[in-house]
Amino acid sequence: xxGPLSPCQVGMPLYCVGLVGxxxxxxxxxxxxxxxxxxxxNKGEFMTRILLLGLDPExxxxxxxxxxxxxxxEKIHAGIAVAVKQFTDRGWESDVGYLRxxxxxxxxVERLLRSTNYDCVVIGGGVRxxxxxxxxxxxxxxxxxxxxxxxxxxxxxxxxxSADAAARxxxxxxxxL
Numbered sequence: 001x002x003g004p005l006s007p008c009q010v011g012m013p014l015y016c017v018g019l020v021g022x023x024x025x026x027x028x029x030x031x032x033x034x035x036x037x038x039x040x041x042n043k044g045e046f047m048t049r050i051l052l053l054g055l056d057p058e059x060x061x062x063x064x065x066x067x068x069x070x071x072x073x074e075k076i077h078a079g080i081a082v083a084v085k086q087f088t089d090r091g092w093e094s095d096v097g098y099l100r101x102x103x104x105x106x107x108x109v110e111r112l113l114r115s116t117n118y119d120c121v122v123i124g125g126g127v128r129x130x131x132x133x134x135x136x137x138x139x140x141x142x143x144x145x146x147x148x149x150x151x152x153x154x155x156x157x158x159x160x161x162s163a164d165a166a167a168r169x170x171x172x173x174x175x176x177l
C-alpha cells in the first residue's frame with residue numbers, strides 16, 4: 001500500500017499518499033500533516049488528533065436523571081468550546097462529532113473516523129450514561145473498533161473534562177498511523 005509522498009498544496013507541510021487501482025481514479029488514503037516545532041513536539045512529528053463524540057445537544061433529554069442536574073444544550077456547547085480550547089492548548093488537533101440517537105449514529109461514527117486518523121476518540125457522557133442509551137453506546141463503541149482499531153477510547157464525565165480524558169490515553173507528542 002502507498003506510493004511516493006507528494007505535496008498536496010504548494011508551500012504547505014501536507015503530504016498525500018495515493019493508490020491507483022483497477023481503472024479507478026486515484027484514491028486519497030491518508031493526509032499526514034507535519035507541524036512546526038511547538039509545545040511538546042519536535043520538528044517533523046505528527047500532530048496528535050482527537051475526536052470528541054457526543055449527542056447533538058438539541059436531541060438530549062435533559063430530564064433524564066442519569067445526566068447531571070441543570071445540564072442543558074447551552075452548557076453542553078460551552079463545555080465543548082472549553083474542550084476544543086484545551087485540546088489546542090495541549091498542541092492537539094481536534095474534531096467534534098455530533099450524533100443523533102438513532103440508526104444514523106453508527107454510520108456517522110464510521111464516516112467521521114474514516115475521514116482522518118485519530119489517536120483518541122473521547123465518547124461523551126450523554127452517549128454512555130443514560131441506561132436507555134445502552135444500545136446506542138454499543139453501536140458507537142463497535143463503530144470505533146471497526147473504523148479506527150488503533151485509536152484509544154476515552155470517556156469524559158462532562159464536555160469540559162474531555163482533554164483530561166484523552167490525556168489518560170495519549171502520550172505527549174504521540175501519533176498513531
